[in-house]
Amino acid sequence: MAEATVALVTGASRGIGRAAALALARGGLHVAVGYRSDADGAEEVVAKAAADGADALAVPLDVEQENSIDEAFGRIEERLGRVRVLVNNAGFTKDGLAAKYSTTTWDTTMNVNLRGPFLCSRRALPGMLKARWGRIVNVASVAAIRGNAGQTAYTASKAGVMMFTKSLAREVGGRGITVNAVCPGFVETRMTEVQGEETRQRYLDMTPAGRFGTPEEVAGVIVFLAGGEAAYVNGAVITVDGGLSA
Amino acid sequence: MDMNELQTKVCTILAENLSIPIEQVTPQARFQEDLDADSLDLVEAVLALEEEFNVTIPEEEMEGVRTVGQAIQLVADKLGVAA
Numbered sequence: 001m002a003e004a005t006v007a008l009v010t011g012a013s014r015g016i017g018r019a020a021a022l023a024l025a026r027g028g029l030h031v032a033v034g035y036r037s038d039a040d041g042a043e044e045v046v047a048k049a050a051a052d053g054a055d056a057l058a059v060p061l062d063v064e065q066e067n068s069i070d071e072a073f074g075r076i077e078e079r080l081g082r083v084r085v086l087v088n089n090a091g092f093t094k095d096g097l098a099a100k101y102s103t104t105t106w107d108t109t110m111n112v113n114l115r116g117p118f119l120c121s122r123r124a125l126p127g128m129l130k131a132r133w134g135r136i137v138n139v140a141s142v143a144a145i146r147g148n149a150g151q152t153a154y155t156a157s158k159a160g161v162m163m164f165t166k167s168l169a170r171e172v173g174g175r176g177i178t179v180n181a182v183c184p185g186f187v188e189t190r191m192t193e194v195q196g197e198e199t200r201q202r203y204l205d206m207t208p209a210g211r212f213g214t215p216e217e218v219a220g221v222i223v224f225l226a227g228g229e230a231a232y233v234n235g236a237v238i239t240v241d242g243g244l245s246a
Numbered sequence: 247m248d249m250n251e252l253q254t255k256v257c258t259i260l261a262e263n264l265s266i267p268i269e270q271v272t273p274q275a276r277f278q279e280d281l282d283a284d285s286l287d288l289v290e291a292v293l294a295l296e297e298e299f300n301v302t303i304p305e306e307e308m309e310g311v312r313t314v315g316q317a318i319q320l321v322a323d324k325l326g327v328a329a
Contacts, residue, residue: 126293126297129289129290129293130290130293130294171286172286174286175286
């Protein structure tokens with residue numbers, strides 16, 4: 001790669017996505033910061049990345065909408081180049097017991113967490129196949145591995161993304177493209193700060209590290225997977241959870 | 247563009263994508279049996295054709311395509327190029 005590699009991180013206006021975008025920028029990549037509604041947050045990430053000398057771009061990207069994905073990729077291709085590193089991070093969660101869970105919320109959970117990564121990957125693959133080089137990193141969750149009452153939709157969608165990762169890895173592994181999943185445990189982000197005190201304490205008790213993770217700690221693994229050193233890591237599921245699922 | 251031109255273009259793209267000499271890419275050549283193309287090779291070839299000719303070839307339409315000639319005809323139909 002003579003010129004800088006282009007990365008797209010979905011849901012990068014905050015949390016793990018933001019940390020991943022900034023870490024990739026520090027690593028010398030051009031970074032597209034995908035956001036659904038938080039334009040200010042995305043612009044802040046872009047400014048920070050630029051301060052580190054990276055070429056970064058905020059792109060509106062709603063992973064539920066095929067048109068939005070198409071437009072976003074078009075914009076990135078025009079401004080930065082073809083996406084070679086795709087971090088499917090945008091996520092949605094809403095807890096509720098199955099007996100009372102609404103169909104709409106179920107669908108949204110599936111569309112954002114499972115269908116979104118599929119749609120974005122599909123859009124990115126032609127460019128990666130052509131270049132015989134690519135990195136797809138799917139942010140799943142320990143919820144892909146362990147069940148949680150109140151999270152039937154969430155855990156199902158994350159387990160789905162985990163298997164999508166493995167099958168896609170088998171499809172394109174022979175073309176210099178790796179597809180891996182990162183499973184964060186309980187990480188301090190907006191998604192988790194809205195969980196009740198009881199839930200937070202329960203997770204803390206289950207985590208050998210005795211603390212929650214930071215977005216930067218998850219980003220570190222994403223950056224490794226996105227790089228040249230991880231060329232032999234394919235179809236892997238890497239937990240970053242302080243021992244929670246051990 | 248006429249059929250001859252289209253045929254040459256399609257065969258060139260297929261030869262490049264399948265990494266085979268263009269002489270082997272004849273209209274009668276079968277992708278699997280004669281050109282040793284696996285399913286990913288075919289997907290890549292279709293993606294390349296889509297990009298080159300600015301057409302969309304949905305999965306359902308790919309299914310019936312077994313030979314180079316059928317692929318050429320598929321693109322020709324999309325572009326309105328007559329034989």
